[in-house]
Amino acid sequence: MPHSVHPCLTCGACCASFRVDFAVEEMQEMGGTVPGGLAVEVTRTTCRMRGTDHVPARCAALTGKIGEKAACGIYEWRPSPCREFEAGDDACHRARLRHGLPPLAEGLIF
Template sequence: MSAFADNPCTRCGACCASFRVDFSRQELLSEGGTVPDGLTVEVTDSTCRMRGTDHARPRCAALQGKVGERAGCGIYEWRPSPCREFSLRSPLGIGDDACARARARQGLPPLTAA
């Protein structure tokens, strides 16, 4: 539990307020997946998007808290594949180029290795 508490992602949320999140409809709860349908919008017959991530100033509907201070995913255990993959792109799942871009968009400095 302390590793999760120490993870900067549990207080950042910049990625959830920076990028569009599209994924297969098969990930929806109604289709046998885990992502709650009410937090998504249909894009095509086979694709949906997390609600709020296609706005000019994106903010995922599942994001809770204040970006940069204490923010987290309200559906972390049920989040879609792009969110799961985002955290796997670098060691510890944080601090890669996409993370740095997201943090910069929110006026936050990049994360550095401890």
């Protein structure tokens, strides 16, 4: 059986569709894992991934081309909203549609 590529590695739509806010404690300088240069402080308790509040949105950590080959440049250190995002859920489908991509087919999600 051939090895299949996870659909997220050819997508990236979620990284270019939503604002990503998270607790300041997730920043490296506060003991977390998110690299400092990739987020901005929004309030005393909240940070936001750079680029996710732009129009069009595109997270500063996103590499590659949406719908072809995309990856998170800080995957191991990404903030909690990114860790909690689920491939194939409603938000995933909305993000894919925004970028002209079809919803993921059942069974393609690992």
